[in-house]
Amino acid sequence: MRGIVTFFLAASLRVFSGEPSExxxxxxxxxDGKLSKTEISSSLAISPFCGPKKRTRILELWEARASWKQKGNxxxxxxxxxVDSDLSAVLIGATSPNGPDVSMVISLGVVKKEGGWRVAPVEGSFENTGLGFEADxxxxxxxxxxxxxxxxxxxxxILLRSEMEKFxxxxxxxxxxxxxAANDAKQAMKEFLNAAEAGKTDAMIVWQGFLERESLPERNWEMNLKATRKGMVNQDKQRVWRLLTSQKVMKVIIPNGKNEREAHAEDLLNFNPESVEREVEFLVGFLSSFEIExxxxxxxxxxxxxxxxxWRVSLPAFFAYADQESRAFRTAKNDESDWKDRELVKKMFQVFxxxxxxxxxxxxxxxxxxIxxxxxxxxxxxxxxxxxREEEKAVKEGEKPADGGGDLLQRNINGRRGNPFDDRRAGRYILAVKWWGFSLKFADPVxxxxxxxxxxxxxxxGVLSFSGSGENWKPKYKQVWMRQDASGWMILPGIVSPMVGTYPEESFEGFRALSxxxxxxxxxxxxxxFADVxxxxxxxxxxxxxxxxxQAIALVKEWRRIARExxxxxxxxxxxxxxxxxxxxxLLxxxxxxxxGAASAMSPDQIIGSKAVGRFRGVxxxxxxxxxxxxxxxxVLVVPTKTSHCVLVDVELPLETNKGIRLLNDERLDGLAKEVAKEDLASIEELREWHQKVSRPVWDKWKSEQADKE
Structure with a gap:
């Protein structure tokens, strides 16, 4: 704590010149980075009698304000x-490209001391400035x-109105x-979903009616805007915006999923015809290869x-609360959910x-x-x-579906099933979307x-190969099961084997033989x-x-870039x-x-130097x-090949920062002595010693800097 007191009192005074607002x-x-912690604290008109706990808290608040400023740009x-003599009250507007709802007005007291103005340490007041207690x-x-x-x-x-107009x-x-302006609610719903998949954040905000907010029901626009901006880059805490943005998700608008009050409006005593025309609901089914809760x-x-x-889309709680904590998200989501929808959503496959x-x-x-x-x-x-696909067939009560597709779906809240055909059809689409999602997850689809x-x-x-990236260097293979009927060749749903009931029983042995x-x-x-490698x-x-x-330095930089990207x-x-x-x-x-390692690096590489010995150049x-x-x-050793120069990847001799690495380097050189010519071994040994000499001071300096920070 004593160090904090010294931090405030010993800081050299940095007094800005100019009028209070300036x-x-x-x-x-x-x-934005021009002021250090010392400069921030010394720029405040803080009383020398302010206690250490208050000083610490004041600095924390201003550091939080700095973080807020940088994050919101x-x-x-x-x-x-x-202005009242040596005191002044100032109002500063803060605006951000993230939208008008995050704009705010900051109120600051400014005090004239020692010939210059300095900001009061607490926003909106003159607390802890040491002005005294005179009545006047x-x-x-x-x-x-x-x-x-x-x-x-x-x-x-005034500021919000101005920023809203700019927005x-x-x-x-x-x-x-x-x-x-189209007079088709369903088309508006489609455009909203298309904008999400296309990554058009601004369009998503417009379709939510942000520009017509005065004529729409009350909403938490700031929360919706934040949820949209975060969700569109898949940074929402609950990770549910993937349903909207991902092309691995099947999305279907169910026409008969509209609000039931419209269908039974004549039964409502307080029915207002205008309400039907001015507000509608659509049930949208989302089928994903990944699980959401x-x-x-x-x-x-x-x-x-x-x-x-x-028409404008009201963001459901499922997405509006996606960046809130789990309890708030689940509470809001459950308030809007209807358990009947869990059966109704299976109609999405018939609609598709x-x-x-x-x-x-x-x-x-x-x-x-x-494919x-x-x-x-x-x-x-x-x-x-x-x-x-199959033609819908009547299933007698108590009869088990032929393909067992219903087993892929969880029972509804009452433990009963709906139409068995809908269950079977849903089961087939679930397998198809799982195959799709897993395939895109393996690698770049190209x-x-x-x-x-x-x-x-x-x-x-059929067998498809997907080339991996990162550590997933081995190709992944995915099976595609197919069959022919009178209309042509089709895909059969299935991951390892085709789904039962989607092919004639006499074909079973043939499928097993192919597998x-x-x-x-x-x-x-x-x-x-491996041969291709x-x-x-x-x-x-x-x-x-x-x-x-x-040439060598350029190659090594490119080698590292390729490793990363x-x-x-x-x-x-x-x-x-x-x-x-x-x-x-x-080797792989x-x-x-x-x-x-290259992909996880958060700091840029540093080239220390290079040296050529024989046909090797060490970097x-x-x-x-x-x-x-x-x-x-x-x-890093750069060597000649028949066509160019490349990085030699089967010789590793890092800086010996401890005894274990030194012994390992010795073993590696002993192994090389049995495989390479004497002159090549001598060149590599010389580069090893040179590397230890030039890199050790650089590493020691970094290590020392880390110790000082701790």
Whole structure:
């Protein structure tokens, strides 16, 4: 605590010049990084008699204000000022590009001391300034504080109105005026969902009626705006906005999911015809490959209000409270939910089939090609159109559904099932969307390609390969089950095997035989992948020459960038080995860790220097390999290949910061002595010693700086 007192009292006084408003503005604007903690505290007109606890609290509040300013990207402008001799009250407007609702008016007392003005330490008052207790002085202070409180309210109204007008002009181009004015509530709902998938945040805000807020029912606009901005970049605490933004989610508007009061309006004593025209509800079904609070199938009701400028969407609590804590989110969500919707939502699959025609292919090859194209464009609807469908059949009471699809759905709250056909159909779509979501999760969908096709009469099994990224360097294989009927070839829902009931019973043995063949071939496919890897990685050329310093440094920087941003194959193309391994499993694993470290780095790489010995050029570096909390100093060797220069990745000699690393480096050199020529070994040993010499002071300095911070 003594250190804090010294911090305030010993800080060199930094008094701004100029009038009170200018001083207040310069102080607030200094939060962009120009003012240090010492400067912030010394710029305040704080009393020398203010106790250490209060001083600590005051500094914490201003640090919080600095954080608020930076996070919201706030800018400041002077609004009003009242001067009474050596005291002044100032009102400053704070505005942000995040919208008018976060705008605010900051009231500050400003005191003239030692020939200059300084900001009072507590917003809206002159507390802890040490002005004294004279009656006249207390009266002056009280008048200024009352003025700040009263005028701040009126200035806030004016500021919000002004910022709202600016916001309106900015948002006007987000959605075309024709679309906004359309007299079709369902089309407005579609546009809202399309904007979410397309990542159009401004359009989402406009469709919520932010620009017509005066003519809409009362809402928490600030919370809705914050939830929308965070949700559209998938930063909401509850992680439910994924349902709106993800292209891995099936979304269907259920027409007969409107508010029941419209259907039974004649039974309501207080029925107002205008209410039907001015407000409607739609039930939207969301089917995802991931679970939201244990569910993949989520029914959510949206209320739309008619304004003079068109239909606007009221954000459901499910999304509006998505950035709140769990208890508040669940309470708000449950208040809006209707358990009947859990059965009604299964109609979304019937609606989808009514709105989207069946698509069939001429042969399995054409069908697989279409699937790859759908994955590349992330067109889930097109993918689902190629799936198996069946004509609705009557199911007798007590009869078990043929495909068991209902078992994929949880029972409703009463433990009863609805229409068995809806359950079976839902089960098929659940499997199809799971397959879709898992496939897109594996890798960049652009990398999907057909690697195998097995066929037996009217059934087929296709195998897609997805190239991984990060540490997932091995390709992932996904099976596609297909069958032919009179209309053509279709996809059968299923992850490992096709769903029961979607194919004739006599085809079962054929499907099993195809599956067994794939299991056998999968081992060969992995071996073929390793063979391709060995074709890509560079081979050190013993007759080449060392790279120049600019060439080597540029290569190492690019090598690190690729490790951080691109896939394993791209990383291998700028890498080289001394000799090709029989199976590059360990090489790929080690490079996976290099890529993971590069991706998690929070500080830029530092090039310490470079040196050429023989045909090797060593580049000494210090890198962040611990997510910002640790550093390492690797020696990166650049070697010639037949076509260019690459980074040698099977020799590792980092800075020896402890005895264990030194012993490990000794073992590595002992191993190299058995594999490389004497002159090459001597070159590598020389570079090892050079690297220890030049990198050690840099690492020691960083370590010392970390100790000082602690």
């Amino acid at each position: 001083v207040a503005l310069e102080f607030l604007r200094g939060f 706030f800018s400041f402008l002077p609004l009003r000022e009242k 002085l207390k009266s002056r202070v009280r008048d200024l504080e009352n003025w700040m409180a009263l005028e701040r309210t009126s200035e806030m109204t 309106r002009k900015k948002m006007e181009g987000a959605v075309s005026s024709e679309d906004l 244990g569910e993949r199938l989520n029914p959510i009701r949206f209320r739309l209000n008619k304004t003079d400028k068109g 089939e009514e709105q989207n025609q069946v698509v069939r292919a001429k042969n399995p090859e054409a069908l697989l090609k279409a 790859v194209q759908d994955l590349k464009t992330q067109n889930l609807d097109s993918f689902l159109q190629s799936h198996y 990398s999907a390609k057909v690697v195998k096709l097995y066929r037996h009469e009217k059934i087929a099994l 067994e063949q794939f299991v056998k071939d999968e081992v060969k496919m992995e071996e073929e992948f 060995l074709k890509i990685v560079g081979r050190e050329d013993p007759n080449g020459k060392a790279a120049s310093e600019p 691109e896939d394993m194959m791209a990383f291998l193309r700028v890498s080289a080995v001394r000799r090709l391994p029989a199976k590059p499993t360990s 694993r080690d490079l996976g860790f290099v890529r993971k 000494s570096m210090m890198i962040d390999h611990g997510g910002g909390v640790d550093r390492a100093c690797p020696l």
